[in-house]
Ligand SMILES: [Fe+2]
């Protein structure tokens with residue numbers, strides 16, 4: 001079943017003049033825009049969303065960054081996205097790939113075994129043409145349709161690619177994160193958690209993640225905007241799919257037994273919860289080598305009772 005949650009609305013700034021034929025025409029129009037983000041190399045999730053899009057039949061699909069990395073099928077996901085010809089906004093994971101490609105990632109840690117899955121995407125999976133394509137992606141996409149409030153998509157926030165906008169932020173923090181956007185509606189990604197908040201004069205949304213949600217809900221998630229009568233409304237869609245297919249794809253990767261970042265990504269998918277940063281702190285606190293299965297197992301045991309969608313605090317993971 002495809003669940004849905006109604007979101008808020010923002011009215012267009014339309015001058016109160018007598019309705020012209022054009023205005024009447026615009027009022028009658030309905031447009032639907034699907035916003036997909038954080039696909040993260042999860043091909044079964046993307047395939048399920050494609051099937052849902054067939055049913056929903058939006059007028060346009062836009063991808064708001066992080067098509068690659070974390071999941072086991074980055075190249076396949078990028079192939080799908082490129083073949084669809086959808087506009088794509090640059091995410092921090094596209095940025096990682098390009099940093100590896102040009103060799104300016106001078107942090108030796110980036111070349112450690114732990115991060116091998118991310119490095120392999122940049123160095124072996126993606127073609128030179130793919131990398132060139134990533135280089136051309138814009139940092140933002142603006143939807144400016146007649147009779148509807150303008151919408152800006154950015155992967156993080158107006159402050160940066162990795163500056164995600166989430167439910168834990170106060171109104172003031174959210175206002176600051178979108179202050180520089182000229183548009184009344186701003187849609188982010190990156191946090192892998194849906195968001196729907198009216199702050200000041202703005203409507204701030206986050207689409208959630210297709211491939212690696214962190215809100216405790218394992219479905220492939222995306223946002224559907226519907227523009228009608230001069231206003232947008234939002235529907236957060238949750239699409240079921242078989243995660244066993246992703247685990248099988250990971251098992252076909254040689255690095256699954258040698259690069260523990262992949263084990264943590266797998267745990268994130270299983271629990272629909274963010275773990276990577278907490279795992280790294282956990283290892284530091286306990287003096288554990290982060291790239292061993294024993295450390296991963298100890299972390300999984302320590303966080304076994306953490307509520308899905310709520311990242312473990314270090315005290316919980318101790
Ligand atoms: Fe991101």
Ligand SMILES: [Fe+2]
Nearest residue numbers: 038066190192
């Ligand atoms: Fe992401």
